[in-house]
């Protein structure tokens with residue numbers, strides 16, 4: 248039996264954060280694929296037995312079910328002594344970027360990509376709003392990465408794995424990062440890590 252079971256699906260950037268971490272750690276894990284677009288996370292069964300918040304990812308480890316990608320990443324970094332902060336200040340800095348990611352990057356990019364890339368909607372007031380929000384966040388990220396290879400302590404940490412997730416789906420929503428050269432360089436640094444794989448190579452897509 249695998250050490251870890253991850254509930255997720257290919258299109259899920261939040262699940263990718265955890266799948267990527269497991270892969271970079273080189274641990275044994277299996278995927279419990281969620282039928283997301285058929286409403287599995289919204290079912291009573293899922294909410295009662297898997298995650299009351301009705302979200303992916305969920306990690307089952309050490310007899311415990313964990314949710315919220317940031318919390319799961321933090322648990323894995325602590326447990327394996329890799330990709331975490333080495334001092335209290337570094338740990339705080341990592342959390343600062345994970346929280347920023349959840350609020351300003353993944354939520355906005357994820358929403359935009361869902362509407363444009365998955366639902367194939369035409370641009371509208373909502374997509375324009377989301378794009379303006381995520382563009383601002385990308386500018387913040389691009390500036391922070393000036394002269395830095397990674398977000399915290401200039402080495403790969405779970406902050407990077409959280410922030411990068413939806414950006415690896417950029418071709419689905421037409422983002423080239425032309426205006427964000429530091430982000431392009433940083434994404435290549437992540438791709439160069441031993442064990443890196445694209446989201447769809449780690450988890451099959453859920454049917455639309």
Ligand SMILES: N[C@@H](CCC(=O)N[C@@H](CS)C(=O)NCC(=O)O)C(=O)O
Pocket residue numbers: 258259260261262288289301302303304314315316317349
């Ligand atoms: N803050 C959460 C966000 C998780 C999340 O929103 N996951 C999406 C899939 S990528 C989801 O399950 N959404 C359920 C819904 O919107 O009904 C995390 O980081 O784990």
